[in-house]
Amino acid sequence: MDKIKKTVKKSRPFNILKAIRRVLAVSSILMVTLLFLDFTGLASRWFGWMVRIQFLPAVLALNVGVIIALVALTLIFGRIYCSVICPLGIMQDIFAWFGLRQKKNRYSYSPAKNILRYTFLALMVVAVIAGISVIVTLLAPYSAYGRIVQSILSPVWQWGNNLLAHWAETRGSYMFYSVDIWLRSGLTLCVAVVTLAVLAFLSWRNGRTYCNTVCPVGTVLGFLARFSFLKPVIDTSKCNSCGLCARNCKAACIDNKNHKIDYSRCVACMDCISNCHQGAISYGRPQKVSRPESETENAGASRRQFLSVAAVAVTTAVAKAQEKTVDGGLAVIEDKVRPQRKTRIVPPGAQSLKNMSDHCTACQLCVVSCPNEVLRPSGDIMTFMQPESSYERGYCRPECTRCSDVCPSGAILPITVAEKSSIQIGHAVWIKDNCIPLTDGVPCGNCARHCPVGAITMIPSVPGDENSLKIPMVDTERCIGCGACENLCPARPFSAIYVEGNQRHRIV
Amino acid sequence: MTKKNIDRRDFLKRLGLGTAVTGITLAGCKSEAEKVVSAQSSLPSSEVSAEDMTYRVNPKTGEKVSLLGYGCMRWPMMKNPEGDGEIVDQDAVNDLVDYAIAHGVNYFDTAPPYVRGLSEEATGIALSRHPRDSYFLATKMSNHHLARTGLKGRELFDASVAMYRNSFEKLRTDYFDYYLLHNIGGETGLPFLMQRFFDSGLLDFLLEEREAGRIRNLGFSYHGDVKVFDYMLSLHDEVHWDFVQIQLNYVDYRHASGMNFNAEYLYDELAKRGIPAVIMEPLLGGRLASLSDHLNSRLKQREPENSIASWAFRFAGSFPGVLTVLSGMTYIEHLQDNLRTYAPLKPLNDSELALLEDTAVEMISYPSVPCTACEYCMPCPYGINIPAIFSHYNKCVNEGNIPSSSQSEGYREARRAFLVGYDRSVPKLRQASHCIGCNQCAPHCPQSIRIPDELHRIDEYVEKLKQETL
Numbered sequence: 001m002d003k004i005k006k007t008v009k010k011s012r013p014f015n016i017l018k019a020i021r022r023v024l025a026v027s028s029i030l031m032v033t034l035l036f037l038d039f040t041g042l043a044s045r046w047f048g049w050m051v052r053i054q055f056l057p058a059v060l061a062l063n064v065g066v067i068i069a070l071v072a073l074t075l076i077f078g079r080i081y082c083s084v085i086c087p088l089g090i091m092q093d094i095f096a097w098f099g100l101r102q103k104k105n106r107y108s109y110s111p112a113k114n115i116l117r118y119t120f121l122a123l124m125v126v127a128v129i130a131g132i133s134v135i136v137t138l139l140a141p142y143s144a145y146g147r148i149v150q151s152i153l154s155p156v157w158q159w160g161n162n163l164l165a166h167w168a169e170t171r172g173s174y175m176f177y178s179v180d181i182w183l184r185s186g187l188t189l190c191v192a193v194v195t196l197a198v199l200a201f202l203s204w205r206n207g208r209t210y211c212n213t214v215c216p217v218g219t220v221l222g223f224l225a226r227f228s229f230l231k232p233v234i235d236t237s238k239c240n241s242c243g244l245c246a247r248n249c250k251a252a253c254i255d256n257k258n259h260k261i262d263y264s265r266c267v268a269c270m271d272c273i274s275n276c277h278q279g280a281i282s283y284g285r286p287q288k289v290s291r292p293e294s295e296t297e298n299a300g301a302s303r304r305q306f307l308s309v310a311a312v313a314v315t316t317a318v319a320k321a322q323e324k325t326v327d328g329g330l331a332v333i334e335d336k337v338r339p340q341r342k343t344r345i346v347p348p349g350a351q352s353l354k355n356m357s358d359h360c361t362a363c364q365l366c367v368v369s370c371p372n373e374v375l376r377p378s379g380d381i382m383t384f385m386q387p388e389s390s391y392e393r394g395y396c397r398p399e400c401t402r403c404s405d406v407c408p409s410g411a412i413l414p415i416t417v418a419e420k421s422s423i424q425i426g427h428a429v430w431i432k433d434n435c436i437p438l439t440d441g442v443p444c445g446n447c448a449r450h451c452p453v454g455a456i457t458m459i460p461s462v463p464g465d466e467n468s469l470k471i472p473m474v475d476t477e478r479c480i481g482c483g484a485c486e487n488l489c490p491a492r493p494f495s496a497i498y499v500e501g502n503q504r505h506r507i508v
Numbered sequence: 509m510t511k512k513n514i515d516r517r518d519f520l521k522r523l524g525l526g527t528a529v530t531g532i533t534l535a536g537c538k539s540e541a542e543k544v545v546s547a548q549s550s551l552p553s554s555e556v557s558a559e560d561m562t563y564r565v566n567p568k569t570g571e572k573v574s575l576l577g578y579g580c581m582r583w584p585m586m587k588n589p590e591g592d593g594e595i596v597d598q599d600a601v602n603d604l605v606d607y608a609i610a611h612g613v614n615y616f617d618t619a620p621p622y623v624r625g626l627s628e629e630a631t632g633i634a635l636s637r638h639p640r641d642s643y644f645l646a647t648k649m650s651n652h653h654l655a656r657t658g659l660k661g662r663e664l665f666d667a668s669v670a671m672y673r674n675s676f677e678k679l680r681t682d683y684f685d686y687y688l689l690h691n692i693g694g695e696t697g698l699p700f701l702m703q704r705f706f707d708s709g710l711l712d713f714l715l716e717e718r719e720a721g722r723i724r725n726l727g728f729s730y731h732g733d734v735k736v737f738d739y740m741l742s743l744h745d746e747v748h749w750d751f752v753q754i755q756l757n758y759v760d761y762r763h764a765s766g767m768n769f770n771a772e773y774l775y776d777e778l779a780k781r782g783i784p785a786v787i788m789e790p791l792l793g794g795r796l797a798s799l800s801d802h803l804n805s806r807l808k809q810r811e812p813e814n815s816i817a818s819w820a821f822r823f824a825g826s827f828p829g830v831l832t833v834l835s836g837m838t839y840i841e842h843l844q845d846n847l848r849t850y851a852p853l854k855p856l857n858d859s860e861l862a863l864l865e866d867t868a869v870e871m872i873s874y875p876s877v878p879c880t881a882c883e884y885c886m887p888c889p890y891g892i893n894i895p896a897i898f899s900h901y902n903k904c905v906n907e908g909n910i911p912s913s914s915q916s917e918g919y920r921e922a923r924r925a926f927l928v929g930y931d932r933s934v935p936k937l938r939q940a941s942h943c944i945g946c947n948q949c950a951p952h953c954p955q956s957i958r959i960p961d962e963l964h965r966i967d968e969y970v971e972k973l974k975q976e977t978l
Contacts, residue, residue: 442946
């Protein structure tokens with residue numbers, strides 16, 4: 001009886017730290033998730049800062065203030081970044097929580113997989129310096145979370161929205177409007193599904209394996225966290241070496257036999273503090289810094305390499321928003337097919353293809369934010385999952401700067417609507433064989449009518465004959481590459497005018 | 509003010525003139541028609557009885573035609589259970605026809621191209637379940653569709669006669685009570701008329717058919733170029749038109765849009781010659797079923813229990829030279845409402861007529877597009893849903909959701925209602941931004957709307973709303 005009373009009494013003040021961690025974690029994952037789900041542009045006004053404080057995007061954007069703040073945070077509190085800011089870390093905690101509810105005391109101490117984590121960190125550093133973006137995007141934790149939300153959660157969210165929109169419509173309300181749900185990239189969906197499955201499995205069984213073995217951000221912060229001012233400390237005079245702390249440590253970093261904690265892997269979750277019935281663990285300043293002894297081998301806790309996890313079945317059949325099919329009264333409209341572009345198009349603010357591939361972590365925030373169905377993840381290995389523009393479903397509308405507003409990593413720099421109208425991201429190219437006045441023999445001019453910068457003039461198709469049908473002439477010096485002409489061209493499936501990207505964006 | 513009074517007197521005089529000259533009288537229950545309507549039958553929920561229906565007499569045959577005629581251009585549709593697209597909802601059509609006949613409606617007007625070419629068959633199926641002498645059947649020679657493809661002379665004649673014979677088959681009958689030369693006055697006007705009926709010798713054929721009794725009444729339906737109308741009437745002494753179908757409603761009476769001619773003139777010309785008029789578009793394709801809040805409230809204050817549409821029907825029915833007023837009723841509620849209006853008709857008095865004239869004057873100051881959703885322009889080869897775009901635009905005009913500037917009161921709400929509503933009523937790919945201006949639609953429009961110009965105007969407005977540069 002005495003013992004229980006004592007535990008309850010002692011555990012209460014410690015629980016507050018864990019409760020604070022949980023509240024912060026839940027709020028921050030909700031904010032980031034909403035940011036990715038929201039297509040109205042409202043969330044970015046409120047929670048946009050949440051993605052700017054993400055470590056890797058801040059590094060790529062050379063956002064010195066944020067980097068210093070995060071370093072300071074880690075030097076004071078340890079790796080709480082991993083517990084309350086990183087959405088991928090919080091997501092894993094949620095899976096781990098389910099795992100622990102199913103089976104208590106499921107973890108055990110294991111020594112750090114230093115070779116692996118330093119290899120991944122080195123790989124990351126090399127990739128960033130050498131500009132091998134595919135490695136950066138695959139390893140970046142925040143981006144992995146973004147992809148999961150964009151590819152898997154977002155369609156569900158939008159489907160729910162469309163239900164509400166349908167409901168609103170029957171009541172004559174304009175509160176909700178429906179959006180097209182479409183698969184932007186099957187490959188990105190595959191990557192997201194595999195990432196989610198692997199992480200869910202690992203964290204459910206073993207907690208923070210990914211964070212302490214693969215995640216380069218975790219490794220970097222781990223260096224700093226060794227020297228943090230505050231950290232969980234074991235009072236060896238109280239510890240009875242029961243091992244409860246180690247068996248419930250999702251970071252597998254408590255070596256209870258030696259009363260040691262590997263602070264490079266501790267994510268400061270505060271779970272151990274309340275798990276200790278002896279009240280032997282507290283969060284504070286260590287009395288004396290003892291030199292870590294050589295780590296004992298841990299034979300019992302052998303762990304499956306996450307890399308060898310079996311491939312997960314992926315459903316590629318994603319419902320594509322169908323145009324309402326009607327006949328008789330309405331002609332069938334063929335879908336547009338994406339043209340082969342020699343140079344890909346990146347949105348205004350990206351400055352150049354190089355700037356995009358150097359800074360982008362492929363988090364997909366711009367892709368989900370694009371209200372015009374222009375941006376989608378690239379399938380090319382060199383720019384894997386980084387955004388690119390195409391105009392089959394819409395065009396880069398003059399009043400929109402959403403992608404540049406949300407990008408946290410400096411891949412798409414902020415621009416204003418006025419600046420946008422003078423940034424040449426590409427130039428229109430006319431394809432004579434598809435042009436409607438020449439193929440159907442009717443007047444058209446829809447490209448010229450919709451060019452926001454007046455770069456298209458209609459000229460007689462027969463030289464000198466003012467009465468002949470008119471064909472477009474593009475002034476590439478004025479063209480900004482927005483794709484209005486390509487998107488609104490009546491020629492299908494291939495437009496008679498399409499946009500080629502510019503390697504480096506120019507200012508008119 | 510004085511001018512308006514004179515106009516009104518003038519107008520009433522014309523009504524009187526019509527009665528005197530045509531000799532068409534209110535038949536059946538004339539005394540009942542003029543009787544004060546009982547409180548019971550004016551209630552929206554009340555059932556009307558067939559005996560209350562106002563009938564008009566055809567001066568040639570003496571037959572009693574119900575003032576409410578059924579226009580078969582807007583039958584209810586449903587998803588095709590076997591395959592793509594839509595088909596006519598035959599069960600619903602049968603119910604509508606049964607209800608109409610049970611409540612005294614006896615005039616049914618169809619045409620080969622109606623409802624994507626499905627109307628004649630659907631109408632025929634529904635009507636063949638009733639005795640042939642319990643209704644009057646009207647259909648049309650729609651060979652403008654054939655002539656448009658370039659057919660001429662003998663070829664056009666043969667194709668037209670085939671169309672004529674096909675109508676018998678579809679409508680399951682061996683005679684037509686009323687047969688019309690369809691949509692006279694469109695395209696190039698007189699030359700097109702000549703091509704269709706004179707050069708091909710088709711009119712002579714139809715006159716012979718009338719002699720033979722397979723056509724009981726021969727007439728024409730007219731839109732567009734007034735020269736064609738005048739020319740057709742100049743043939744009256746020779747041909748003896750039994751009836752003529754014109755577009756008449758309180759807007760077109762004096763404020764016809766586009767190339768259309770004021771119905772006042774058309775009606776008077778018919779009345780002078782004693783030719784009964786069949787009225788189409790009494791409701792302007794539904795546009796007169798709901799006006800702006802201001803106009804609605806004025807009408808409602810006069811007749812709080814009657815629909816806005818009832819005013820338009822009373823207007824058309826108040827002309828004594830009108831044989832029947834066609835309404836394309838898709839829903840039973842429309843049918844019930846119109847039955848209440850015409851069973852019996854309460855003719856408009858002079859102050860009510862003045863109110864409608866005033867309503868029309870205000871309406872034409874709005875930027876609405878005078879589209880009646882007849883779909884003659886459809887399908888657009890580039891997939892634009894023309895009537896849906898105009899209908900959305902007109903709805904926004906009526907609801908006051910066309911802000912003229914970003915400083916206007918309620919701009920944000922109106923902008924949202926316009927843009928969100930636009931995407932709801934028209935899929936993006938079928939919106940005005942995709943109109944290339946090829947102008948293939950415009951010649952088919954009976955309201956002579958310059959469709960591409962109007963679409964481009966609406967598209968420019970949408971752009972201004974989207975870019976917030978209004």
